[in-house]
Amino acid sequence: MPHITPSLTSAPTRTGGVVTARGLTKRYGDFTAVDGIDFEVAPGESFGFLGPNGAGKSTTMSMIGGVLTRTGGELNVMGLDPDREGPRVRAHLGVVPQQDNLDEEIKVRDNLYVYGRYFGLKRAYLKPKIDELLDFAQLTDKAGERVDALSGGMKRRLTIARSLVNDPQILLLDEPTTGLDPQARHILWDRLFRLKEQGTTLLVTTHFMDEAEQLCDRLIVVDHGRIMAEGSPSELIRDYSTREVLEVRFGSDANAAAAQTLKGLGERQEILADRILIYAGDGEAALAQVLARGLTPVASLVRRSSLEDVFLHLTGRSLVD
Template sequence: MIRARGLRKSFGDFEAVRGIDIDVRRGESFGFLGPNGAGKSSTMRMVAAVSPPSAGELRILGLDPVTDGPAIRARLGVCPQEDTLDSELTVFDNLYVYGRYFGIPRADVRNRAEELLHFVQLGDKARSKVEDLSGGMKRRLTIARSLINNPDVLLLDEPTTGLDPQARHLLWDKLFRLKQQGVTLVLTTHYMDEAEQLCDRLVVMDRGEIVAEGSPLDLIARFSSREVAELRFGVGQHEGLAERVADLGQRVEVLPDRLLVYSDDGEAVVTQVHQRGLLPSAVLVRRSTLEDVFLRLTGRTLVD
């Protein structure tokens, strides 16, 4: 559905995307992860056929976005990070008017709008004004609007930012159902649990390059351990204690407020820590997550 080879995007002397290769298969959910400034948004805008590549090869649905932009955009659904709904229109009219932009006949777009409002559980809000909706409802309406043209590929930029847990899980369910219906999903997200839930495959980007690619489970297996033991000691003690537990795991990470010991058996690590006479003030044993992978590959330092 999407194929890129050596894809680059420059803004003057600044190169935002530095020669990446991408393959997105039909019917899968593909994710872009990365810190701010990693090149995710620039890549998504090229995939959406609204920003031309500076170099490299890009094909979307087998078409060239430079010469076939309108044909590509007609088959894409785009859910932007910020809701761009028309607050002066009703919920139903937001879908109806948007559908007419695609040239969909009036009767067809009316039926499609009703189907989508039912799908995102907003049927009872059809005549309400957008300004009366909660944040989660607005997000669901934005996704419904992006589906009005029956897209082959749905692009989602930070789809659940700012939503409460209940709204996030409801949205995850709707996206999972779309994938089951054959819609190809391409998303960016800052939520690692969201990436684990939604993505069949993903790439981790940093400074315009792809630093890792695979399924969430594959990436965890390659770049982390099965479990992590988090050990909290007194302020300023963690650096000095790291050497005393270094042999207990595959890797030890020193943070200002705790030690992270990566191993296949976190409970065994804790037992051996106590046997060595070390008494952490707090202990947590958890499974490794995509966040551990993300931070290892991109670092813990904030990027402005």
Template sequence: MTSDDVRALIAATGLCKRFGRRVAVDGIGFAVQSGEAFGFLGPNGAGKTTTMRMISCVSPRSGGSLRMLGLDPDTDGPAIRARLGVVPQRDALDRELTVLENLIIYARYFDIPWRAAKDRARELLDFVRLADRMDEGVDGLSGGMKRRLVIARALINEPDVIILDEPTTGLDPQARHLIWDRLYALKQRGVTLLLTTHYMDEAEQLCDRIVIMDGGRIIAEDSPAALIREHCTREVVELRFPVGQRPNIDGQFTGLTDWTEQLPDRVLLYTDDGDALCAHVASRGYRPENTVVRRGNLEDVFLRLTGRELVR
């Protein structure tokens, strides 16, 4: 264990979770520092949510060590949970209560006095831009509004760590960006964020560091920018061809590309000079229906490390 691990707000070493003979999390280690935004990425079944459940002290570990806020989840679970804010995948709001009442009643679980709970709830609704809906029922809220309300609910106990499990899944771009704005504001206040997401741009926007998991193990860890530099090229050229007419270009661009991917409908060329490569493509007589030159991104890294096959 390093000195950074000792000072970390959350630290795991050899962390395991087994369900019978199935190993869901297989000896992983990581450390999250105070005020950091730390992300878990991976395909379905990689072990992300299982890891988050152990961190949230709702699922006991099968092996290894885990320290949360300097405490042991096995013996100090209630004390740890009192200092966490959790945004689950499903909103689980009380449909019988108003927007404001959802926060006040939740605050009472933390023994927050009624008057203080009401004041805190009003402050949080203003923070997530729902103050004008506080007296309405939750059924009338859009999906994005409900997610913002759940984030407000997770903040009611002024937690040291907020755990977000796919916080913007299914939302439209406007709602996603508003939630990003609110989460970034929390990060600026020094709140520690842990999140899982399937949106690579979300991880790039919010996370200081990420781990990529596959098959219950961590296969890469670093900042988004560092992972892109290590596992991708500066630019990617996408050539899209008519269905069934994609040419075989194996070995055609040796020296101009780091590697090539041939997909059913398009070819991806990984390079540090997209414009020069496009000129070379044209000189070889290839005529794709569409050509896109873009920067290498975290999704390229993710797919390279975890593969393009669907996980069943």
């Protein structure tokens, strides 16, 4: 298990982390997008920022690349300050932005070539490298097509292939699979998992708890620019939720009345508009107690706790609204 964030009083110098933030802050006028967050990412680690839209995740990513200047705090990437050494910092990074910004009108292959040139890479290196990257992204037979002929999943894979052209040690992925269908997401996760196995450090923002569970060794849960919790997915679930969750539905009109009857059942409850979540070590036992109290749910489901439950517990809100 990697380190936990050291105390605020420690010197803001580079420690073992490839990315270290202390009190990192970004304000726009009165609005605080990132509110003094601390984190440290170890080499080879896959580190996640889990939170809803507007939590400050993308802003943090932009500050790491020196594309946005920070308002306050310390930030260190590979021993460099992104505000002062933007080009040098970005030379270490591969960046997959939230929205694809491929050149739709030139060929798939040319998109990779042009991007490689921004790093000063030579043709002799780029030509074979591009073949490898296309193979990795499973786009070899699309090499000569224009980007606008690709599906959403293919474009995303091309964007990831593009971010790897300079062999980056750190890959920043901003909402890598948002907007993709389930199959395309699984292919993408597989590719990212292979990169992680190879030793690339991944920084991932996501508002999907399944993505965070799939990709991240460790993550911070962020909301309104603040860190709500930090740990591995399993630690977070252990610390902030129960082993199992019982979901019961009584129909929207009957929910509130049923909630009265169910008081005290399980360790904790969340009463949502369409269902009631009962957090318990043993979901089946909890369901038996619901029936014993004379209630008959329209539908019921026992499942393992997820990061979604962690977020709900920490903020009282759902991740995806």
